[in-house]
Amino acid sequence: MSSVAEAHAHAHTGHTETFVSKYVFSMDHKMISKQFLITAVFMAVVGMMLSIFFRLQLGWDGESFAILNAFLGDRWAPGGVLDKNMYLSLVTIHGTIMVFFVLTGGLSGTFSNLLIPLQIGARDMASGFLNMLSYWFFFVSSVIMFLSLFLESGAASGGWTIYPPLSALPQAMPGSGAGMTWWLISMALFIVSSLLGSLNYIVTILNLRTKGMKMTRLPLTMWAFLITAIIGVLSFPVLFSAVLLLIMDRTMGTAFYLSDIIIAGEVLEQTGGSPILYEHLFWFLGHPEVYIVLLPALGITSEVISTNARKPIFGYRAMIGSLVAIGFLSFIVWGHHMFVSGMSPFLGSVFVFTTLLIAIPSAVKTFNYLTTLWRGNIVYTPAMLFSIGLVSTFVSGGLTGIILADSALDINVHDTYFVVGHFHIVMGLSAIFGMFAGVYHWFPKMFGRMMNTKMGYLHFWLTLIAGYGVFFPMHFLGLAGAPRRYYSYSDYPMFDNFVDLNQLVTLFAILGGIAQVVFLFNFFNSIFKGQKAPLNPWKSNTLEWTTPVEHMHGNWPGKIPEVHRWPYDYSKPGIEEDFVPQTVPLAPGEEEH
Amino acid sequence: MTRIFVVLIVALAVIALAQLMRIYQLSSKVRNKKEEEISDTDNRLNASLMLVSLFSFFGFVIWQIVSYGPYMLPEAASEHGADIDQLFSFNWALLFTVFFAVHTVLFVFAYKYHYRPGTKAYYYPHNNKLEFIWTIVPSVVLAGVIIFGLITWNKIQKATGDGAITIELYSKQFDWTARYSGTDNQLGKANYLLVSGTNPLGIISDHSIAERLAEMEESIDSKERKLQSILPDDQADEIEHSIKTTQRLRARVLDIQTKNAGLKSGMDDKVVKGEFHIPVGTEVEFLFRSQDVIHSAYMPHFRLQMNSIPGDVTRFVMKPTITTSEMRLKLNNPDFNYVLMCNKVCGAAHYNMQMDVIVDSPEDYKKWLDEQKPFIAETINEEQIETKQLADN
Numbered sequence: 008m009s010s011v012a013e014a015h016a017h018a019h020t021g022h023t024e025t026f027v028s029k030y031v032f033s034m035d036h037k038m039i040s041k042q043f044l045i046t047a048v049f050m051a052v053v054g055m056m057l058s059i060f061f062r063l064q065l066g067w068d069g070e071s072f073a074i075l076n077a078f079l080g081d082r083w084a085p086g087g088v089l090d091k092n093m094y095l096s097l098v099t100i101h102g103t104i105m106v107f108f109v110l111t112g113g114l115s116g117t118f119s120n121l122l123i124p125l126q127i128g129a130r131d132m133a134s135g136f137l138n139m140l141s142y143w144f145f146f147v148s149s150v151i152m153f154l155s156l157f158l159e160s161g162a163a164s165g166g167w168t169i170y171p172p173l174s175a176l177p178q179a180m181p182g183s184g185a186g187m188t189w190w191l192i193s194m195a196l197f198i199v200s201s202l203l204g205s206l207n208y209i210v211t212i213l214n215l216r217t218k219g220m221k222m223t224r225l226p227l228t229m230w231a232f233l234i235t236a237i238i239g240v241l242s243f244p245v246l247f248s249a250v251l252l253l254i255m256d257r258t259m260g261t262a263f264y265l266s267d268i269i270i271a272g273e274v275l276e277q278t279g280g281s282p283i284l285y286e287h288l289f290w291f292l293g294h295p296e297v298y299i300v301l302l303p304a305l306g307i308t309s310e311v312i313s314t315n316a317r318k319p320i321f322g323y324r325a326m327i328g329s330l331v332a333i334g335f336l337s338f339i340v341w342g343h344h345m346f347v348s349g350m351s352p353f354l355g356s357v358f359v360f361t362t363l364l365i366a367i368p369s370a371v372k373t374f375n376y377l378t379t380l381w382r383g384n385i386v387y388t389p390a391m392l393f394s395i396g397l398v399s400t401f402v403s404g405g406l407t408g409i410i411l412a413d414s415a416l417d418i419n420v421h422d423t424y425f426v427v428g429h430f431h432i433v434m435g436l437s438a439i440f441g442m443f444a445g446v447y448h449w450f451p452k453m454f455g456r457m458m459n460t461k462m463g464y465l466h467f468w469l470t471l472i473a474g475y476g477v478f479f480p481m482h483f484l485g486l487a488g489a490p491r492r493y494y495s496y497s498d499y500p501m502f503d504n505f506v507d508l509n510q511l512v513t514l515f516a517i518l519g520g521i522a523q524v525v526f527l528f529n530f531f532n533s534i535f536k537g538q539k540a541p542l543n544p545w546k547s548n549t550l551e552w553t554t555p556v557e558h559m560h561g562n563w564p565g566k567i568p569e570v571h572r573w574p575y576d577y578s579k580p581g582i583e584e585d586f587v588p589q590t591v592p593l594a595p596g597e598e599e600h
Numbered sequence: 601m602t603r604i605f606v607v608l609i610v611a612l613a614v615i616a617l618a619q620l621m622r623i624y625q626l627s628s629k630v631r632n633k634k635e636e637e638i639s640d641t642d643n644r645l646n647a648s649l650m651l652v653s654l655f656s657f658f659g660f661v662i663w664q665i666v667s668y669g670p671y672m673l674p675e676a677a678s679e680h681g682a683d684i685d686q687l688f689s690f691n692w693a694l695l696f697t698v699f700f701a702v703h704t705v706l707f708v709f710a711y712k713y714h715y716r717p718g719t720k721a722y723y724y725p726h727n728n729k730l731e732f733i734w735t736i737v738p739s740v741v742l743a744g745v746i747i748f749g750l751i752t753w754n755k756i757q758k759a760t761g762d763g764a765i766t767i768e769l770y771s772k773q774f775d776w777t778a779r780y781s782g783t784d785n786q787l788g789k790a791n792y793l794l795v796s797g798t799n800p801l802g803i804i805s806d807h808s809i810a811e812r813l814a815e816m817e818e819s820i821d822s823k824e825r826k827l828q829s830i831l832p833d834d835q836a837d838e839i840e841h842s843i844k845t846t847q848r849l850r851a852r853v854l855d856i857q858t859k860n861a862g863l864k865s866g867m868d869d870k871v872v873k874g875e876f877h878i879p880v881g882t883e884v885e886f887l888f889r890s891q892d893v894i895h896s897a898y899m900p901h902f903r904l905q906m907n908s909i910p911g912d913v914t915r916f917v918m919k920p921t922i923t924t925s926e927m928r929l930k931l932n933n934p935d936f937n938y939v940l941m942c943n944k945v946c947g948a949a950h951y952n953m954q955m956d957v958i959v960d961s962p963e964d965y966k967k968w969l970d971e972q973k974p975f976i977a978e979t980i981n982e983e984q985i986e987t988k989q990l991a992d993n
Contacts, residue, residue: 166945319723321726387638415687475660494950538625578720
């Protein structure tokens with residue numbers, strides 16, 4: 008090691024660290040990513056439990072469950088029967104936690120933080136301080152969202168989309184009181200966190216790439232995180248304004264979203280506002296949000312599939328192109344959530360057109376994944392299983408999206424269980440599969456230990472079965488006309504045929520919960536007791552596997568390695584090993600790709 | 601007690617798992633097994649499971665289609681509903697083809713190309729021709745989907761409602777009210793400021809305005825009387841605030857009065873609760889209004905859904921094609937009824953905000969409508985009763 012490099016390394020490791028600066032207010036991207044992951048795991052457990060609670064009610068309407076009473080108490084589950092208002096709170100907070108806290112904060116926060124500096128060859132994020140703030144805003148907003156479940160008047164309960172006037176008027180339902188206030192504060196903080204994080208990701212990827220790391224040599228994870236961050240920066244502020252106007256309507260007597268309302272016998276003065284304005288503002292974030300959730304998962308899968316198929320990702324440039332296309336299109340499709348809101352039918356037609364266009368880059372991605380598997384040499388790590396699972400759910404859920412994008416068909420399935428089935432498969436399952444793939448794949452990098460493979464297999468197969476078991480039947484319920492967010496269907500004879508199907512769904516949901524216990528055990532046990540990780544366990548090409556297993560500030564002792572090739576030189580002809588790390592210079596006469 | 605049991609079971613399960621893990625870890629140490637090295641057995645096992653999941657997944661899907669398919673999309677009972685169902689069929693054919701094809705390819709590849717030691721994968725980074733093909737083919741197919749979809753959509757939306765029967769569906773937490781125009785074939789104007797116990801939809805008429813004004817003045821008077829007595833400051837403030845609010849609202853009602861003096865179109869409107877009737881084979885124009893939060897009128901049998909929004913009027917035009925009694929015969933279910941549900945979460949009783957819809961033959965419809973009393977008459981009747989009661993006292 009040259010003396011300069013030695014001095015450099017020293018500068019990065021030399022200062023003393025206290026417990027607080029290392030584990031709590033850390034500015035190291037690797038620690039922050041672990042903080043994001045652990046927080047998200049906690050929130051995911053909460054979100055999952057909430058869903059099992061309301062699934063019990065949906066499977067066995069009005070029956071008493073001791074477990075409901077044990078968790079929700081006599082106030083919200085008297086005699087073990089779920090309260091109607093609590094049912095709506097559970098649905099609302101489940102959605103909010105899963106969409107924002109697990110699949111946005113958890114997925115992007117964890118893997119963007121961990122991988123961006125490591126895969127582009129940077130010592131850390133562009134701003135370590137903003138990065139730390141990003142986590143702590145996320146943490147505080149998570150705490151507020153979680154604690155809102157314990158409010159006396161109940162948590163927010165107007166659905167995760169919190170349409171006013173329902174959410175604006177405390178008289179409309181108990182959850183629109185204090186619960187809604189907490190929800191809004193939590194979301195405002197969450198948006199701040201997301202913006203701080205996203206800005207940092209964009210700046211870091213654009214400016215801090217190591218020598219030789221051209222944009223066309225970036226791993227697809229980086230491209231996915233970059234585009235995700237750009238989408239986030241452009242869309243979250245719009246949600247912020249929507250939230251701000253809602254807060255004003257709630258507290259200052261303004262009428263942005265309110266007009267001509269009589270609520271609980273009280274005649275309100277507000278006139279001239281429109282809740283449709285809120286719907287536009289909300290979905291201008293809300294739809295891109297779907298891709299904020301999905302793109303990182305697709306990026307992770309691209310990386311995992313290529314590595315474990317021991318084969319270059321097929322159509323690298325097309326994969327980038329489709330990411331960019333999806334990112335762009337995601338901003339001009341929001342109106343498909345509003346086909347039956349009374350919006351101009353012509354505008355509806357425009358949104359049908361733009362929405363269905365998204366199917367093209369999605370199809371390209373799917374076919375490219377399939378071709379990557381074709382004649383591959385697939386190593387079945389748990390991460391690979393989840394990635395293949397993602398391709399399956401991406402297809403199953405994406406196809407039903409074609410139905411929902413078609414305004415004429417949407418008339419009949421809008422806001423029914425068909426929608427619930429659709430987005431849980433395409434966004435919920437796909438994104439969570441991507442997240443699991445990421446956890447299994449980069450666990451050695453995060454914690455320096457290996458997760459147990461056998462338990463990973465068990466976790467995957469149970470999760471796949473439970474996932475499809477829960478969400479596939481929902482399409483049939485929806486097509487029969489069953490609306491979502493209903494506490495009970497017993498008053499409608501037309502749904503009598505679906506009682507047993509609803510019970511089956513609940514049983515699968517419980518199985519899914521058990522599967523996650525396997526994961527949690529494996530995860531926490533491996534952090535402390537897992538086998539020690541080698542330097543490059545998956546024989547991967549990307550830069551993160553050249554950093555030492557023991558974390559250090561600055562990531563690389565000595566100089567940052569230089570990059571000479573794209574990250575997908577797997578099984579390249581003429582080379583004995585089936586992988587060539589990015590740091591290996593091109594042999595004379597060797598073509599890049 | 602249950603709580604202790606649950607905690608105990610969970611704790612025991614975790615301990616059992618931990619012990620199993622320890623055994624596993626110790627034994628893998630002995631066998632020198634490394635987690636990152638996936639054994640041939642494991643690769644083959646997972647590859648075979650991929651094949652198994654192909655068949656079991658398809659089996660599961662087909663089982664659902666066979667057992668629940670008959671209940672999905674109940675027979676369409678409206679003219680445009682049949683068009684929508686046709687569009688559905690076209691899309692199903694396409695979707696299921698792609699679904700089965702892609703999944704077959706995915707799982708078969710996943711099975712076939714599992715790791716074989718000593719072999720190398722085929723280095724195949726890109727093929728522009730291939731990528732071009734699978735950009736163009738989906739584009740062409742989607743063009744078809746879009747065109748067919750938009751033709752249907754425009755056909756549904758183009759219905760003008762000229763010569764149709766206009767029915768207003770009024771929503772509030774947690775019920776629906778229907779309003780029919782009377783002999784003048786015109787729904788009277790309405791304003792939410794006029795809503796009262798006797799005028800649930802706020803229909804504008806001299807009578808309803810006068811009634812409301814009297815009510816407001818009375819409320820202001822009584823509050824002012826209250827202010828005369830000695831009150832804590834905060835209560836007095838509250839009452840003053842409420843007087844000012846009522847005065848501002850009263851000014852708005854006076855404004856309605858000057859603009860709509862002598863308006864009669866609402867007097868003969870018919871206000872109906874519980875169930876509402878529509879005639880078969882006649883175009884019906886629904887207008888939707890909401891009193892409090894967003895609701896959504898959803899009638900799945902007619903393939904109809906439209907949000908109902910406070911401060912706005914939305915509409916949907918449709919023509920029912922099958923009467924309730926015909927549908928009962930078809931389904932062999934004498935209790936069958938078409939239903940109007942709320943499909944936008946609106947509060948605790950959202951799930952039970954429903955109203956029966958009866959499709960009659962034109963004759964039955966006329967008979968039923970004639971039986972419904974005009975709403976003003978009803979109010980006046982009630983008033984007469986009240987006056988009588990006062991006189992009795």
